[in-house]
Amino acid sequence: GESVGLHLPTLSVQEGDNSIINCAYSNSASDYFIWYKQESGKGPQFIIDIRSNMDKRQGQRVTVLLNKTVKHLSLQIAATQPGDSAVYFCAEMADKLIFGTGTRLQVFP
Amino acid sequence: SAVISQKPSRDICQRGTSLTIQCQVDSQVTMMFWYRQQPGQSLTLIATANQGSEATYESGFVIDKFPISRPNLTFSTLTVSNMSPEDSSIYLCSVEEGSGRIVETQYFGPGTRLLVL
Numbered sequence: 001g002e003s004v005g006l007h008l009p010t011l012s013v014q015e016g017d018n019s020i021i022n023c024a025y026s027n028s029a030s031d032y033f034i035w036y037k038q039e040s041g042k043g044p045q046f047i048i049d050i051r052s053n054m055d056k057r058q059g060q061r062v063t064v065l066l067n068k069t070v071k072h073l074s075l076q077i078a079a080t081q082p083g084d085s086a087v088y089f090c091a092e093m094a095d096k097l098i099f100g101t102g103t104r105l106q107v108f109p
Numbered sequence: 110s111a112v113i114s115q116k117p118s119r120d121i122c123q124r125g126t127s128l129t130i131q132c133q134v135d136s137q138v139t140m141m142f143w144y145r146q147q148p149g150q151s152l153t154l155i156a157t158a159n160q161g162s163e164a165t166y167e168s169g170f171v172i173d174k175f176p177i178s179r180p181n182l183t184f185s186t187l188t189v190s191n192m193s194p195e196d197s198s199i200y201l202c203s204v205e206e207g208s209g210r211i212v213e214t215q216y217f218g219p220g221t222r223l224l225v226l
Contacts, residue, residue, distance in 0.1 A: 008149065034214060043201050043217035044152070046110065089151060096167075097142075097215055099152040 008087060010104040019077040019107075023090035023100045028071060030092035035064060035075045038102075039086045047075070047088075082107045111136045111206050113218035121224045122192055129188045130221045132202030137182035140205035142215065143175070147198045155200075158185045192225045199223070 013019045025033070031052040036044035050057045050064045050073075057064050063076040073090050085107045090100040112135040122128050132141065143155040155175055156164040164177040178186045189196050202218040 036217075043113075043220045046214060046216055049214055091215075096154060096157075098154075102151050 008102045008104045010106060012106045012108060013080050015080060015082060015107055015109050017080055019075075019080045019084070019105060021075045021077075021088050021103045021105065023073040023075075023103075025071050025073060025090065025092040025098075025100065027092060027094045027098070028068075030094045030098075032093040033064070033066060033073050034091045034093070034097070035062075035073075036089045036091060036099075037084075037086045038089065044089060077105075080105075080107050082109065110214075110216045111138060111204050113202055113204060113216060115200075115202055115218040115221050117221060118219065119222035119224075121226060124193050124225055126192055127188055127190045128192065128223060129186050130200050130202075132185045132187070132218055134183045134204050136206075138204040138206060139182070140213075141179060141185045142203040142205070143177060143185070143187045144201040144203060144217075145198045146201060146220070152201065155187070189223065192223075194225045197223055197225045 034049045035047040037047050038044045048059045048062050048064050050066050055066050061078045065074045077084055087102045087104050089102045091097050114133045116131045141158045144152045145155055146152045154167050155170045156166045156177055158164045158177045158179040160179045160182050174190050176188045199220045199222050201220045203215045205213045205215050
């Protein structure tokens with residue numbers, strides 16, 4: 001097994017439901033944001049990104065929302081599948097990439 | 110995106126010894142980064158490695174403990190020196206790639222899982 005995500009907040013959803021993972025970022029000067037997915041035993045995998053001049057961006061089954069007023073970022077996953085089970089990290093870019101604490105997503109059949 | 114590989118994928122080491130981790134990228138990249146991910150934690154940047162210059166270390170990380178090499182645009186090494194059990198972590202290599210975009214995204218290797226006894 002892998003120790004990543006052992007002590008992280010956990011979101012449990014049923015297969016087929018939509019998932020919303022939230023992230024608060026710290027630096028109002030950050031102008032680029034990325035969501036990563038990290039499966040057990042693997043490195044972080046890029047999911048979707050958004051620049052600060054946008055408030056919404058959609059990908060395949062995923063949507064990222066950015067609220068700069070309250071420095072909040074969310075990742076929405078539509079029709080969550082068992083393969084979506086992983087730890088999800090948001091990251092903000094100002095002069096360097098800073099990672100959030102991460103959320104473990106557990107998908108139940 | 111670039112394909113990034115790391116060697117070794119995992120290792121178990123005795124305290125006091127050193128381990129060198131290799132990162133290979135399948136394309137030339139300017140910016141390479143080394144991160145540490147302690148058990149159950151998020152990722153923390155150790156240093157930025159640019160070819161032709163000394164690595165830039167983040168607060169809390171020093172060159173004597175984590176020497177880095179960047180001999181060319183596709184390769185870098187990170188050495189974890191004089192290891193202690195507190196160095197047990199996942200060490201991740203990352204590259205910045207933009208494919209012509211204004212803002213460049215960072216992609217990660219698979220990581221090296223280090224356990225120090």
